[in-house]
Amino acid sequence: MRPSAFKLHAQLAADTFMVGDLPLSRLLLMNDARFPWCILVPRRQGLRDLHELDSADGAQAFVEIRQLSMVLLTLSDVDKINVGALGNRVPQLHIHVIARRTTDAAWPDPVWGSGPPRPYAPNDTEALLNNLRATLNLL
């Protein structure tokens, strides 16, 4: 695997804000103010499913899921985290890490298929992006 060959899928780029690069994964924030919804994209070209990561990358993916989850849990009123690697529509491996509130628009259903996204107001995005970058040492 050559990390240098990594190219983010155009659909993921269109739907998200770039937060920064963790050791394995590019961290993205979905442009949907209904949920604090992040996506980890391991920078390995040509993967679609989670099991295609090798053992070392799989362990690192878990570490990054955990670090990101801990940050998301510090946001107001977050009750739990949902994690999913689906990739049915976008054929590049990406791992959803989503902060859920029992009061959110989809609860207790998954966020996928819960209706159209509600884009962030610009100031809200900046605050959340800076929070994520600061707490994950991406500044």
Added chain:
Amino acid sequence: MRPSAFKLHAQLAADTFMVGDLPLSRLLLMNDARFPWCILVPRRQGLRDLHELDSADGAQAFVEIRQLSMVLLTLSDVDKINVGALGNRVPQLHIHVIARRTTDAAWPDPVWGSGPPRPYAPNDTEALLNNLRATLNLL
């Protein structure tokens, strides 16, 4: 954590067949013939979210997701694997590992919320359970 204190949540027990115990997780098969749909339940009491596993358990969970995915991919016409840890309704950590076909009842949507399960015919369950047990060395 004391593995000996592990007790499977009643809802998971009611919805599934027991396949066997991998080193970390109890492996279950959802009683829904629409999808080859397995669930890994790490035998650690009191966990709800994936990030609550420690690093060693997280790495082992990844190994078990990968082993199980490779077995599911040998079933007929399977196109890809979906992995998810949601736990919004059942508050015990469990990891869905689902074989998806582009012809299945939910494609390309997630399986959750795709309507009522279709229980297996008894003979079909036995064949699939034995296949899983044999290929995962659970016999």
